[in-house]
Amino acid sequence: xxxxxxxxxxxxxxxxxxxxxxxxxxxxxxxxxxxxxxxxxxxxxxxxxxxxxxxxxxxxxxxxxxxxxxxxxxxxxxxxxxxxxxxxxxxxxxxxxxxxxxxxxxxxxxxxxxxxxxxxxxxxxxxxxxxxxxxxxxxxxxxxxxxxxxxxxxxxxxxxxxxxxxxxxxxxxxxxxxxxxxxxxxxxxxxxxxxxxxxxxxxxxxxxxxxxxxxxxxxxxxxxxxxxxxxxxxxxxxxxxxxxxxxxxxxxxxxxxxxxxxxxxxxxxxxxxxxxxxxxxxxxxxxxxxxxxxxxxxxxxxxxxxxxxxxxxxxxxxxxxxxxxxxxxxxxxxxxxxxxxxxxxxxxxxxxxxxxxxxxxxxxxxxxxxxxxxxxxxxxxxxxxxxxxxxxxxxxxxxx
Amino acid sequence: xxxxxxxxxxxxxxxxxxxxxxxxxxxxxxxxxxxxxxxxxxxxxxxxxxxxxxxxxxxxxxxxxxxxxxxxxxxxxxxxxxxxxxxxxxxxxxxxxxxxxxxxxxx
Numbered sequence: 027x028x029x030x031x032x033x034x035x036x037x038x039x040x041x042x043x044x045x046x047x048x049x050x051x052x053x054x055x056x057x058x059x060x061x062x063x064x065x066x067x068x069x070x071x072x073x074x075x076x077x078x079x080x081x082x083x084x085x086x087x088x089x090x091x092x093x094x095x096x097x098x099x100x101x102x103x104x105x106x107x108x109x110x111x112x113x114x115x116x117x118x119x120x121x122x123x124x125x126x127x128x129x130x131x132x133x134x135x136x137x138x139x140x141x142x143x144x145x146x147x148x149x150x151x152x153x154x155x156x157x158x159x160x161x162x163x164x165x166x167x168x169x170x171x172x173x174x175x176x177x178x179x180x181x182x183x184x185x186x187x188x189x190x191x192x193x194x195x196x197x198x199x200x201x202x203x204x205x206x207x208x209x210x211x212x213x214x215x216x217x218x219x220x221x222x223x224x225x226x227x228x229x230x231x232x233x234x235x236x237x238x239x240x241x242x243x244x245x246x247x248x249x250x251x252x253x254x255x256x257x258x259x260x261x262x263x264x265x266x267x268x269x270x271x272x273x274x275x276x277x278x279x280x281x282x283x284x285x286x287x288x289x290x291x292x293x294x295x296x297x298x299x300x301x302x303x304x305x306x307x308x309x310x311x312x313x314x315x316x317x318x319x320x321x322x323x324x325x326x327x328x329x330x331x332x333x334x335x336x337x338x339x340x341x342x343x344x345x346x347x348x349x350x351x352x353x354x355x356x357x358x359x360x361x362x363x364x365x366x367x368x369x370x371x372x373x374x375x376x377x378x379x380x381x382x383x384x385x386x387x388x389x390x391x392x393x394x395x396x397x398x399x400x401x402x403x404x405x406x407x408x409x410x411x412x413x414x415x416x417x418x419x420x421x422x423x424x425x426x
Numbered sequence: 427x428x429x430x431x432x433x434x435x436x437x438x439x440x441x442x443x444x445x446x447x448x449x450x451x452x453x454x455x456x457x458x459x460x461x462x463x464x465x466x467x468x469x470x471x472x473x474x475x476x477x478x479x480x481x482x483x484x485x486x487x488x489x490x491x492x493x494x495x496x497x498x499x500x501x502x503x504x505x506x507x508x509x510x511x512x513x514x515x516x517x518x519x520x521x522x523x524x525x526x527x528x529x530x531x532x533x
Binding site: 100101102112126128183184193194195196197198199201202205206207208210211212213214236237238280281282 | 440
């Protein structure tokens with residue numbers, strides 16, 4: 027009940043906050059506004075929403091080819107989620123293998139110093155309007171941005187799971203904990219239960235230990251560990267129990283989390299009576315997947331399809347990352363949950379494709395697209411590429 | 427004297443943290459410290475504050491959750507303005523931060 031209520035609230039709030047911002051701006055007299063908004067208009071060839079790995083890669087490619095680009099991000103610094111990823115990446119040299127996420131963010135930052143790029147930080151895209159206009163709030167300033175081509179690289183939001191007391195302070199998203207620890211240098215608790223054994227759950231657990239937090243247990247509802255074994259092995263060497271076929275029954279505490287009761291589940295994911303265990307923890311960290319952020323794409327009228335292998339509702343897109351609306355592109359987690367290396371490749375494709383649709387066929391752009399597609403295919407051949415590959419194939423099979 | 431800041435990470439195998447100026451601000455009228463420019467929520471958690479608001483109908487405690495200004499769990503009243511997302515709002519010297527009860531009051 028509470029969980030439903032909370033997730034409903036989150037969704038409602040997401041929609042309402044965008045809605046009210048627009049409404050308050052349009053219909054209230056200036057004196058009622060808490061901000062004395064200054065208005066201005068800006069235009070560009072290509073507008074990119076999101077300054078993470080996908081958006082920055084798209085911008086770098088398009089600018090290099092010769093397009094004027096504006097990149098928006100609602101954070102004070104660019105890099106998206108890379109700015110808190112202290113682990114080293116896997117894969118090949120061209121995908122920054124062996125480099126920490128925080129360092130990849132810095133490399134990408136140097137690639138957007140091109141004079142064709144205008145970077146706007148602390149800038150929230152609050153709505154899509156007709157004729158490719160995006161409303162942007164930046165502090166006390168409201169800007170209407172217009173561009174013939176828009177690339178949405180909005181990323182993803184963390185998922186929630188249902189259990190009694192999941193709304194208590196102390197139940198935190200794994201990404202949120204990562205931000206607090208690795209960006210701000212703060213421990214949100216001392217004894218943690220991690221829920222979910224995908225790469226995020228495994229990596230963040232290890233990072234919690236690096237930050238001085240005791241990971242009491244990591245639980246996984248599936249009957250196997252979801253992420254890479256190398257990450258799981260690091261935890262096991264440090265003595266963290268990884269309990270498969272386990273889920274959270276409920277959290278305890280009045281005003282904040284003081285404990286968690288976990289329970290074993292059978293093959294049908296039903297809790298097995300009598301297997302409950304009480305854990306004394308002050309935080310429960312949820313790493314139970316991500317959902318693509320498609321709100322602005324919905325608003326733009328793009329065809330949205332539900333593809334579980336891509337993490338939920340995504341804007342349909344072709345292999346050049348163009349959505350059902352010509353001139354609107356999507357890249358990175360917003361186009362299906364995957365990883366930073368694939369986000370960068372998708373960004374490169376979207377940037378080059380948007381450039382070509384604006385300025386005509388270009389050999390260099392074609393080369394970038396071809397190469398990036400080959401690399402994407404290679405990554406998706408790996409064991410963890412199966413789901414995104416199937417998801418993307420499902421999109422290709424759909425007639426729009 | 428303000429309570430000693432305890433949830434800060436002082437040693438880390440990979441990271442060093444560059445912080446702004448140490449400033450004083452108020453939580454529920456009590457003077458505490460944080461670093462200028464860090465999210466208000468970060469400074470509060472560093473000081474051991476977990477409950478940020480109480481919900482309108484069911485009077486449930488709410489705190490930090492998403493850290494990216496998406497979920498609305500962390501809404502607080504800052505300098506008398508309600509519904510401030512403290513997980514993304516930068517801390518400034520002298521801010522008056524209060525737990526928000528229900529929807530908060532605009533006037």
